[in-house]
Amino acid sequence: MTPNHTPRWSRVPSENDAATVRSNEIDEELKKGRLTIRPKRFVALFGGPGAGRSTFLRQVKLYSSGYDTPEREELGTVIQTSLISAIRLILEGSASISDDPTMQLPLALSSFLQATDLCSDTTTSSEQDQPLLADTIQELLAVPLIKQVIEASPQFQADSSLQYMMGAIPRIMAPRYTPTDIDILRCKFAPAPPIVEILFKPPPLNEYPMNATLVSVRRDNGLQRKWLNLLDEAEAIIFLVDLSRYDQTEYCSETDEQLNCIRAAMREFESICSVPLMRFQSAIVIFNKFDLFAEKLTRIPFTECFPEYTGANEATAAAEYCIQRFQVLYCVFGVRQRDIRTWCTNSLDADQMRVTLREIIVRLRL
Numbered sequence: 001m002t003p004n005h006t007p008r009w010s011r012v013p014s015e016n017d018a019a020t021v022r023s024n025e026i027d028e029e030l031k032k033g034r035l036t037i038r039p040k041r042f043v044a045l046f047g048g049p050g051a052g053r054s055t056f057l058r059q060v061k062l063y064s065s066g067y068d069t070p071e072r073e074e075l076g077t078v079i080q081t082s083l084i085s086a087i088r089l090i091l092e093g094s095a096s097i098s099d100d101p102t103m104q105l106p107l108a109l110s111s112f113l114q115a116t117d118l119c120s121d122t123t124t125s126s127e128q129d130q131p132l133l134a135d136t137i138q139e140l141l142a143v144p145l146i147k148q149v150i151e152a153s154p155q156f157q158a159d160s161s162l163q164y165m166m167g168a169i170p171r172i173m174a175p176r177y178t179p180t181d182i183d184i185l186r187c188k189f190a191p192a193p194p195i196v197e198i199l200f201k202p203p204p205l206n207e208y209p210m211n212a213t214l215v216s217v218r219r220d221n222g223l224q225r226k227w228l229n230l231l232d233e234a235e236a237i238i239f240l241v242d243l244s245r246y247d248q249t250e251y252c253s254e255t256d257e258q259l260n261c262i263r264a265a266m267r268e269f270e271s272i273c274s275v276p277l278m279r280f281q282s283a284i285v286i287f288n289k290f291d292l293f294a295e296k297l298t299r300i301p302f303t304e305c306f307p308e309y310t311g312a313n314e315a316t317a318a319a320e321y322c323i324q325r326f327q328v329l330y331c332v333f334g335v336r337q338r339d340i341r342t343w344c345t346n347s348l349d350a351d352q353m354r355v356t357l358r359e360i361i362v363r364l365r366l
């Protein structure tokens with residue numbers, strides 16, 4: 001959703017260029033990160049693309065210190081900008097496929113762009129502009145072609161954050177919008193920085209505040225292997241598995257093949273567990289998106305993707321099977337009896353996450 005700032009004259013980078021750039025960035029992050037995290041307790045948070053790391057980090061912050069008013073105001077602006085960028089992309093996509101002049105899309109599009117330019121120019125925008133923009137957006141989204149584009153876009157259909165934001169346009173685009181906790185959890189905004197320092201200080205455990213630096217690592221074209229160097233300093237790992245992707249595949253650069261996402265997560269977990277000098281005492285494996293998993297199982301049987309599974313096609317039993325597979329991996333590579341704990345979560349559910357985070361903190365203190 002970030003605007004494309006690529007200069008017009010630059011060539012389109014290849015996937016290898018992008019990987020090299022990312023690799024160098026990771027080297028820099030590691031250099032910086034090692035300096036800050038060395039003296040502290042340090043917990044590594046791993047997860048595949050979209051597994052829910054950002055949501056998890058937001059839950060931890062909500063639970064530990066919360067977001068204060070300036071932070072919320074800043075996030076409010078980021079959420080508004082992110083919504084506008086998303087709508088711009090949808091409209092530009094619609095305009096490029098429209099050959100029906102009766103749609104009057106160019107007119108609608110230009111009034112939207114005018115309105116958004118007006119709002120993005122902080123020197124000229126006024127609070128009156130924003131309700132105007134909310135109305136313009138709502139009108140545009142009612143145009144049949146745009147509706148069709150949205151309905152036919154797998155990217156949009158898979159993007160629950162965007163759907164959430166589109167369902168709350170008048171509120172989000174209102175003047176002095178301040179995001180609620182749910183907005184913070186559900187809306188899209190800038191990706192979390194790779195190293196996030198969070199004070200775990202849960203209210204019932206104030207007597208045991210836990211300073212932990214959470215290093216958030218995404219399974220990303222094999223480059224995450226670099227992060228494994230840090231594991232000898234980690235107290236623990238938190239490993240997020242996106243259960244709802246049991247029927248999907250992702251590219252695995254090590255073996256140059258498409259791999260089932262849960263199997264890819266197992267492979268990554270196995271590499272982590274096999275790091276010889278790993279000093280961490282415990283692994284926490286969170287099987288996230290349990291809600292989506294349960295819903296999807298009613299449409300796509302688990303055995304379609306895991307033919308070796310002999311249990312019931314039911315969320316708790318199928319998740320238990322995944323849990324056992326991870327436990328086995330953990331034990332196989334254990335140089336000593338380490339500790340593994342697992343939870344199934346819906347990380348959008350604040351009440352459930354409060355309980356889970358409290359249990360995790362208690363666990364990490366053991």
Ligand SMILES: Nc1nc2c(ncn2[C@@H]2O[C@H](COP(=O)(O)OP(=O)(O)OP(=O)(O)O)[C@@H](O)[C@H]2O)c(=O)[nH]1
Pocket residue numbers: 047048049050051052053054055056159160161185186191218288289290291292345346347348
């Ligand atoms: N239904 C449901 N949605 C979830 C859950 N956890 C996260 N999501 C949604 O899944 C999407 C991806 O979550 P993120 O927290 O952004 O995942 P991420 O691991 O940070 O993703 P990347 O940084 O892009 O790799 C967002 O739209 C979340 O709102 C969950 O437990 N249940």
Ligand SMILES: [Mg+2]
Pocket residue numbers: 053054055191192
């Ligand atoms: Mg993220």
